[in-house]
Amino acid sequence: MAQSPPEETDGSGEAERSEESAQTKGGEERAPSLWRNRDYLSWWTGNGLSTLGTSVSTLAFPLLMLYETGSATQAGTITVLHMLGKLGTLAVGGALADRISRRAILCVVPLIEALAMGAVALLVYRGDPAVLALDLLALVSGLAAGLKIGVSTPVLRRVVPKEQIANATAQGMGRDMVLQLLGAPLGGLLYSAARWIPFLFDALSFVFVTLGTLFIRRPLGPDRKNDEQRPGLLTEMGDGLRMIRRSDYLRFTIAWGALLNTVAQGFTLLFIVLVQHRGGSPTAVGVVTSLAVAGGVVGAVLGPTLMQQLGARRVLHAAAWIFVASFAVVGLVPEPWQIGLVMMVGMISMVPMNVVTESYEVRLVPDAYLGRVAATSRFCFQGVQWVGPLAAGVLADTLGPESAALVLAGVMAVLAVVLHLGRRNLALLDSPLADVQELPAPNDRDPQDEDPQDQDPEDGVLTGPSKGSAS
Numbered sequence: 001m002a003q004s005p006p007e008e009t010d011g012s013g014e015a016e017r018s019e020e021s022a023q024t025k026g027g028e029e030r031a032p033s034l035w036r037n038r039d040y041l042s043w044w045t046g047n048g049l050s051t052l053g054t055s056v057s058t059l060a061f062p063l064l065m066l067y068e069t070g071s072a073t074q075a076g077t078i079t080v081l082h083m084l085g086k087l088g089t090l091a092v093g094g095a096l097a098d099r100i101s102r103r104a105i106l107c108v109v110p111l112i113e114a115l116a117m118g119a120v121a122l123l124v125y126r127g128d129p130a131v132l133a134l135d136l137l138a139l140v141s142g143l144a145a146g147l148k149i150g151v152s153t154p155v156l157r158r159v160v161p162k163e164q165i166a167n168a169t170a171q172g173m174g175r176d177m178v179l180q181l182l183g184a185p186l187g188g189l190l191y192s193a194a195r196w197i198p199f200l201f202d203a204l205s206f207v208f209v210t211l212g213t214l215f216i217r218r219p220l221g222p223d224r225k226n227d228e229q230r231p232g233l234l235t236e237m238g239d240g241l242r243m244i245r246r247s248d249y250l251r252f253t254i255a256w257g258a259l260l261n262t263v264a265q266g267f268t269l270l271f272i273v274l275v276q277h278r279g280g281s282p283t284a285v286g287v288v289t290s291l292a293v294a295g296g297v298v299g300a301v302l303g304p305t306l307m308q309q310l311g312a313r314r315v316l317h318a319a320a321w322i323f324v325a326s327f328a329v330v331g332l333v334p335e336p337w338q339i340g341l342v343m344m345v346g347m348i349s350m351v352p353m354n355v356v357t358e359s360y361e362v363r364l365v366p367d368a369y370l371g372r373v374a375a376t377s378r379f380c381f382q383g384v385q386w387v388g389p390l391a392a393g394v395l396a397d398t399l400g401p402e403s404a405a406l407v408l409a410g411v412m413a414v415l416a417v418v419l420h421l422g423r424r425n426l427a428l429l430d431s432p433l434a435d436v437q438e439l440p441a442p443n444d445r446d447p448q449d450e451d452p453q454d455q456d457p458e459d460g461v462l463t464g465p466s467k468g469s470a471s
Contacts, residue, residue: 034167039159039216046212047152048175050110053205055183057117060191060198061138064124067195069131078138085142086149087382093150094375095237098368102151102158102220103213109148110209116141117203124196148209153374155213157362158220163434166304166359173351174300181293184286222368239441240372247439249364250373252425253357258380260415264350266388267408271330271343273392273401280336288340295344299351312356312429320416322349327412331405360428363436 034040061082062075069075096105116137123129123137160168190197213220244250271292275285306315326346330339365373395404419426428436 034160034164034171037159039218040168042212042215043155043159044171044175046209047172048179049208050205051176052179052183052186053117053202055180056187056190056198056205057202059184059187060195061134063188063191064195065131065134068129068134074131078135081135082138082142082145083382083386085139085144086146087379089143089146090149090375090379090382091237091372092233093147094240094372095150095233096147097151097154097371097375098222098240099233099236100222102155102222102371103216105147105151106155106213106220107210109144109151110206112144113141113148114203114206116144117199117206121196121199121203124199125194149378150371150375153362154222154367154370155216155220157367157370158218159216162363165362166307166355166433169358169362170300170303170351170355173303173354174297177293177296177300177351181290181297222371237372240369240376243365243369243373243439243441244376247364248425249428250361252422253361254377254380256415256418256422257357257377258384260353260412261381261385262388263408263411263415264388265385266390266392267327267405269389270392270396270401270404270408271339273396274330274405275336275339277401278334278336278339280339284336288336288343291340292343292347295347296351298344299348300355302348303352303355306352307356307359307433312360312433313426315352316356316426316429317416317419319349319353320412320419322346323353324409324412324416327405327409331402331409356429359433360436363433364428364439366438366441368441 058079061078065071065075065078093105120129120134120137123133156168156172157165187198190201244254271288272285275288280288303315310318323346326342326349330342330346333339333342361373361377362370392404392408395407398404399407
């Protein structure tokens with residue numbers, strides 16, 4: 001295999017942007033298909049296999065704890081520990097992604113996850129594994145996962161041309177949904193063969209992230225000068241927060257997206273309750289879940305085309321209101337299969353919404369800060385999502401599942417209205433994705449010193465007469 005270019009370079013980011021500009025200048029040249037991009041395929045395949053392995057162990061862990069202890073609380077505890085570990089290192093992982101070699105992080109951290117899952121497989125293989133040991137290994141796996149997540153977004157930006165970010169984002173979401181759909185039955189099959197096999201399968205899947213990273217040829221960053229003085233880790237994490245605070249778009253979409261994710265997580269529990277309330281069997285719950293995931297895959301395919309044809313703002317508004325309608329209708333239809341169809345429609349709208357917000361974030365944030373900003377976004381989303389299922393459960397027990405669905409539909413309607421009221425905050429969406437200008441670094445210049453006729457530093461949209469005005 002050819003030697004990878006050095007990670008620490010001076011100005012390679014500028015060269016990369018110049019190459020992207022040449023590809024898109026005047027719309028005369030069209031970038032080749034992502035499937036012909038060897039670096040993208042290496043990233044896509046390695047992460048996809050890891051997602052499949054994680055889907056398998058996600059099912060196997062609760063089954064194992066139920067089998068070992070007979071306690072649903074213990075089954076939930078091991079899942080919570082993994083989530084807490086991931087939240088605990090998300091922000092640090094984002095800061096490290098902008099500070100040290102991203103290639104090194106993506107090569108080493110998955111091996112730590114592989115060792116943790118391999119240890120679980122070994123303990124289960126030997127018989128009668130200690131519950132505390134399993135809990136600790138789940139926590140270690142979560143801590144490592146948080147570090148890895150912080151690197152994923154800036155690495156994707158390095159391996160994909162800017163005009164293809166939306167396609168790559170949608171393809172990643174579609175891939176993960178398909179693999180999650182396959183992972184649950186595969187996990188059950190492997191667990192039935194032998195209880196330790198799913199964990200060994202997951203351990204081996206992490207190795208493919210490392211291999212995929214090694215096969216990526218282009219520099220993954222971060223770019224920096226050899227004599228550059230780096231501030232402390234906490235200072236750099238603060239710079240990421242300052243980058244978010246200076247952008248209307250980032251502040252709005254992170255806060256709005258966190259609330260949306262909380263509602264969506266609550267509805268994930270609620271539609272299962274509705275299927276059971278309508279007389280559906282566990283098999284029916286699985287079928288309904290599969291229909292919802294299939295809708296997400298369709299949405300991933302349609303997302304980039306809709307964004308290009310209708311515009312990002314229209315896609316966001318339409319998706320939000322379709323989601324509202326799905327919440328309302330799902331509580332009224334009488335049959336489980338009808339619930340599945342409604343959920344499919346809802347998921348078809350949900351994925352393009354995510355494609356829009358994530359794609360514009362990737363284009364707006366400079367490479368040197370993308371790890372921190374992306375990790376902060378995910379921390380906000382995941383840090384409050386537990387409220388959704390808890391609130392949905394309380395509403396279902398108190399009001400009944402149909403009324404609870406209508407309450408969530410009302411909350412979602414409020415979020416949809418907020419999208420319309422936040423027009424200024426979302427002005428960035430009126431500019432084509434490839435024309436989005438990066439925000440200046442927090443310490444480069446004060447936004448108040450900018451000529452307002454040249455650039456709005458909060459939106460990242462050129463407003464001067466030479467580039468046209470963004471509404």
